[in-house]
Amino acid sequence: MxxxxxxxxxxxxxxxxxxxxxxxxxxDSKVHALRNVNLQIQPGxxxxxxxxxxxxxxxxLNMIGLLDRPDDGTYLLENRDVTTLNxxxxxxxxSERIGFIFQSFHLVPRLTxxxxxxxxxxxxxxSAGERSKRVAQALKEYGLDDRAHHRPNExxxxxxxRVAIARATILRPxxxxxxxxxxxxxxxTGEEVVRLLEALNAQGMTLIVVTHDQxxxxxxxxxxxxxxxSVVSDILNQQGHA
Amino acid sequence: xxxxxxxxxxxxxATGTPLRTGLLMLAMSIGVAAVVMLTALxxxxxxxxxxxxxxxxxxxxxxxxxxxxTRGFNPANIITSTPRDLTVNxxxxxxxxxxxxxxxxxxxxxTEINAxxxxxxxxxxxxxxxxxxxxxxxxxxGRFLGKSAMxxxxxxxxxxxxxxxxxxxxxxxxxxxxxxxDRRLRVVGVLAEGGHGMGMSTDELVIVPVSIAxxxxxxxxxxRILVEARSRDQLEEVKARxxxxxxxxxxxxxxxxxxxxxAVLETFDKILGVLTMGVAGIAAISLAVAGxxxxxxxxxxxxQRTAEIGLLKALxxxxxxxxxxxxxxxxxxxxxxxxxxxxxxxxxxxxxxxFYPTFPAYPPMWAVLAGxxxxxxxxxIFGVMPARRAAQMDPIQAxxxx
Numbered sequence: 001m002x003x004x005x006x007x008x009x010x011x012x013x014x015x016x017x018x019x020x021x022x023x024x025x026x027x028d029s030k031v032h033a034l035r036n037v038n039l040q041i042q043p044g045x046x047x048x049x050x051x052x053x054x055x056x057x058x059x060x061l062n063m064i065g066l067l068d069r070p071d072d073g074t075y076l077l078e079n080r081d082v083t084t085l086n087x088x089x090x091x092x093x094x095s096e097r098i099g100f101i102f103q104s105f106h107l108v109p110r111l112t113x114x115x116x117x118x119x120x121x122x123x124x125x126x127s128a129g130e131r132s133k134r135v136a137q138a139l140k141e142y143g144l145d146d147r148a149h150h151r152p153n154e155x156x157x158x159x160x161x162r163v164a165i166a167r168a169t170i171l172r173p174x175x176x177x178x179x180x181x182x183x184x185x186x187x188x189t190g191e192e193v194v195r196l197l198e199a200l201n202a203q204g205m206t207l208i209v210v211t212h213d214q215x216x217x218x219x220x221x222x223x224x225x226x227x228x229x230s231v232v233s234d235i236l237n238q239q240g241h242a
Numbered sequence: 243x244x245x246x247x248x249x250x251x252x253x254x255x256a257t258g259t260p261l262r263t264g265l266l267m268l269a270m271s272i273g274v275a276a277v278v279m280l281t282a283l284x285x286x287x288x289x290x291x292x293x294x295x296x297x298x299x300x301x302x303x304x305x306x307x308x309x310x311x312t313r314g315f316n317p318a319n320i321i322t323s324t325p326r327d328l329t330v331n332x333x334x335x336x337x338x339x340x341x342x343x344x345x346x347x348x349x350x351x352x353t354e355i356n357a358x359x360x361x362x363x364x365x366x367x368x369x370x371x372x373x374x375x376x377x378x379x380x381x382x383x384g385r386f387l388g389k390s391a392m393x394x395x396x397x398x399x400x401x402x403x404x405x406x407x408x409x410x411x412x413x414x415x416x417x418x419x420x421x422x423x424d425r426r427l428r429v430v431g432v433l434a435e436g437g438h439g440m441g442m443s444t445d446e447l448v449i450v451p452v453s454i455a456x457x458x459x460x461x462x463x464x465x466r467i468l469v470e471a472r473s474r475d476q477l478e479e480v481k482a483r484x485x486x487x488x489x490x491x492x493x494x495x496x497x498x499x500x501x502x503x504x505a506v507l508e509t510f511d512k513i514l515g516v517l518t519m520g521v522a523g524i525a526a527i528s529l530a531v532a533g534x535x536x537x538x539x540x541x542x543x544x545x546q547r548t549a550e551i552g553l554l555k556a557l558x559x560x561x562x563x564x565x566x567x568x569x570x571x572x573x574x575x576x577x578x579x580x581x582x583x584x585x586x587x588x589x590x591x592x593x594x595x596x597f598y599p600t601f602p603a604y605p606p607m608w609a610v611l612a613g614x615x616x617x618x619x620x621x622x623i624f625g626v627m628p629a630r631r632a633a634q635m636d637p638i639q640a641x642x643x644x
Binding site for chain 2: 092094095122
């Protein structure tokens, strides 16, 4: 294990967090979810964020995914300061540059697999012809051809997560954020999903996974450990996956 | 997001919960159907009354004794009493006026009719031969009163159909003598069944020459004079001439009221129009209630779809897009409910007409449009709050909710 800090070239970073602070008010007590977080993430990295519950990993993920705003600090995404953007501009950046994968999949239950995958395209205002072409391609890539017209409750857990991944990646985002992507899956399907994510990473998509699972975390090339809202270790794992 | 996609997404969301959507549409449609049906009833009543009055005859000028303070027709004229008498001579003088085709004087009184040992009360109308044309009545048997100089009628009587049945049964009464009040009169004809007008059936009338009626009542006062103009265009001129003539005959004092059929109709039209509006207003309350129901359903929908809203935002939907989705859903629900309600209302009105064929219960177009509009507006107004709540939802909290 090499203890090389990967924060040398901030000017070409995909993501640059500097002095990020975030506190929540829970009742009348203040909770420090993030304290002075500094991170540089290069394009194509594979990062696992680990730590106990309440250590701030999910808040960090939401911050990177532009769902949350820091109270203090700067966040540069592709060298653009995104902390100053208004909500509609943030929505646009989210739509184009960021893909989310959730533990509970978050598929819309009344929509078919194909319609769920199509959702980001619909929201972005793409024409119907272009959409169906892209959806058909995604269904093929993720091996969901024969499941296209099934609703989520007719799909297995692995298939649901594949639909969710297809949905997250259909607009070719720069960053893929996965929050416990295997948390609701058994070992075999979890393995299958992780391999799918790693394959996407191999194609150049930056992958950030938040997990409790040591085995899953150990596969990542770069491991960030959080405790109490602070990054306590940030290591490059040479044995890790590409 | 494209507008067509917005509609498709919202429609899918609405049909995703068929029971709730169905019940909401039912409530909305009942509101709209109530507006449509109740106005059909009100407007039907208006048409019914207008038809009744039209049955009196269309080119009529009606002369009433006495003058009301305000100009124009006032329903009180029908029942007010007489300061100066209208006489048969007044009536005959009108015949000489240009534009006047027929003149029928009228006296009215309740009396007894007595024949073949049977006695009953009846409404007696004293008039002349022109009455049947002016009132556009039809004969069932025999003939109407004979032509004679005004004030010199023969001892004849024409019976209403009901009176004839009560007294003579199925026998022909023609040529028989009946006692009306203290006179013995010969029956010359029977009116056709079902004649009506001014809310009064002609089936229970006894029609005698005006001279006989006046002699019987020992008075020379007329109740009304009906004047028929040659055409509808001349109605106003005839009205003015009639007024001038009678005023001259009454020593220059304008102590009569002359109204046209139109004025009577207009008044009833107005009264029943207001009634219809009132009824529509009451029905519109149920629409407001349906609007509140839309709000309730949409609020439940927002709560139940919290995770979905969070997801949409994570996928790059702006707050505006989310608000639009829920607004469109509320509007679609209202639209579907309103259309269903209009269909139900027309169906109800059609059934009403089926059961009461004489009652023209057609929903007026303004009421249909107003009902539809109110439904849409209430859906729109009550959809705003839930849609805003959805749009303002914090995506992180929304996503963490299962």
